[in-house]
Amino acid sequence: MNGRSIATSAMLYTVTAATLVFIAAPLLVTMSLSVSDTQFVSFPPRGFTLAWYGKVLRDPDFQSALSFSLWLASFATFGALVLGLPAAFALVRFPVPGGAAIRSLLLSPLIFPVLVTGLGLLQLFSMLGWGSVPVNLLIAHILVTSPYVVRTVSASLMLADITLEEAARTLGASRWRTFRRVTLPQIAPGVAAGGLFAFMVSFDNYPVSMWLADAQNDPMPMFIYRKATGVFDPSVATVSTLLIGLAIVVVLILDRLVGLRRAMGM
Amino acid sequence: MHTQPAAVRLADLTKHYGKAVAVDRLSLNIEPGELVALLGPSGCGKTTSLRMIAVLVQPSGGEIFVNGASITRVPVHKRNIGMLFQSYALFPHLTVAENVIFGLEMRGIKRRAAGLRVQEALDLVQLGGHQHKLPSQLSGGQQQRVALARALVIEPAMLLLDEPLGALDKSLRESMQVELRLLQRRLGITTVMVTHDQDEALTLADRIVVMRDGRLEQVGSPAEVYQYPATRFVAGFLGVSNFFQGTVDGRTGEAVLVRCSNDLQLTVPAASVPSGSATIALRPEAVRVGPVGRVPPGPNMVVATLEQAVYRGFMVHYYLRLPGGEPLIAFQQNSGNGVVVGMDPGQPVLAEWDEGSNRLVRDE
Structure with a gap:
């Protein structure tokens, strides 16, 4: 190994290590604080207790925020899949007039400042006189999550072998049965990855929810924000740790089911 | 089924x-x-x-x-x-x-x-x-x-x-x-x-x-x-062919006479006489290659220069050059008796074929 490649590897390892530290360190700090036996958040944590977990899990505000966010993220994911899957299929498989423009439009919520999107939606809903907060939140979340589905599903469709669909058609399968029996199994990892992204993006969305939520419909990120700005006891860290655990579990299950690694190009 | x-x-x-x-x-x-x-x-x-x-x-x-x-x-x-x-x-x-x-x-x-x-x-x-x-x-x-x-x-x-x-x-x-x-x-x-x-x-x-x-x-x-x-x-496209360009010059018996450059004459069995220029295709396996014994007096034969003989197992491929510079390819089957007709590159050889092997083709 010459001097140059040693220098290159050293650089690579340093950057990787730094990246890992900056990703993992905040999570580790949060996790360690969640078991701190103190009245207020202080670092380094002192003692060990699981009391905060008991307190948080019994907190009716936490329970309602969690169930509301799970409800919202599930329906937003469902909506994003129902809308995003056919959109991606049409854009990839058919020569849609103005397809490139439509694709850019569908993906624009990814680029557009989410805060502005939220404010715009708030103004639109109040102009239209739509008063149902859960429905408004759901529409907004579908809007910001569906681009993830469109993108991952498009990528899988482009990799999928079209001659398989043609073979199914010549064997007597209608378009719908071809999609269900041949196309869908091929793009399942992409669909799952898109769904996972959609769920996670909805679950921890703050900038849109802050405009549209109210006291009765309180998503988890807003609950955490209020807790952190109010009494800063370790229960905030406990809530965060629970959410980190939830995210890891969801990713592991999906990886087992459909091979998420493949879908994300890992 | x-x-x-x-x-x-x-x-x-x-x-x-x-x-x-x-x-x-x-x-x-x-x-x-x-x-x-x-x-x-x-x-x-x-x-x-x-x-x-x-x-x-x-x-x-x-x-x-x-x-x-x-x-x-x-x-x-x-x-x-x-x-x-x-x-x-x-x-x-x-x-x-x-x-x-x-x-x-x-x-x-x-x-x-x-x-x-x-x-x-x-x-x-x-x-x-x-x-x-x-x-x-x-x-x-x-x-x-x-x-x-x-x-x-x-x-x-x-x-x-x-x-x-x-x-x-x-x-x-x-x-x-x-x-x-x-x-x-x-x-x-x-x-x-x-x-x-x-x-x-x-x-x-x-x-x-x-x-x-x-x-x-x-x-x-x-x-x-x-x-x-x-x-x-x-x-x-289908197989290999030699092509000749020439001018129709009347009939000889049952065949049409086509004159190409360098005194090469071809006869094609054809009922009707096409006029003007003609393109003739000839399969390499129809061409016989041998030593020059005599000066070619008739149609469908030519003295050419042997450029290369390629041994291909049951066939030998001869790559010839006509006096006018056009290439001519001949495939000849080996007899199977172990004797390969040896001819040295650069030597003149006689290439000849039957009238029935010439094909008038449309050239477009």
């Missing part, structure tokens, strides 16, 4: 892509049970034609008839077609048996009856013991057999083959060609195949359709197309 051989007729089948014409008024009658090969270089429209018959591509014009009834507007999944693809197109997430049963499920055939037919189809392609394997566990040749079983099990009105053996290596391809031919004969299923491989077309087809630039160039049995090419393109 009990297929009813279907008669297929293509009438002025046309496909435009914008301004470009991929297939231009292709008309063809295919007899029941016949195997027709569409042959041509890439971009000649052969694949587009096949895909129009399968309706994977919508024709811009023309009609397709099966047993006299137009199927042009019948959607692909109701056409009862078996198709083989170069990439096999087996469903990777389904087992061999599940792949083969797919078409029967789409037709709503009961599981028990379908299972028997799947077994029968897999036995037909000699893959009886592989039902529960995934396609990825099979070799390329086995995968294409599964695809064949999957296409045949639905008892299709016709079989469409899109470069079916193109992905296999040479020896396997040759044995699969013979097997495919036997099976097609036995089942008597009307078949259209697309290939750019002339050997494959010659081996498999009852009739060859040579295509060029979206048009039909010549149709005929392999022997007809090979021995009597109608155009310079066909003579050059």
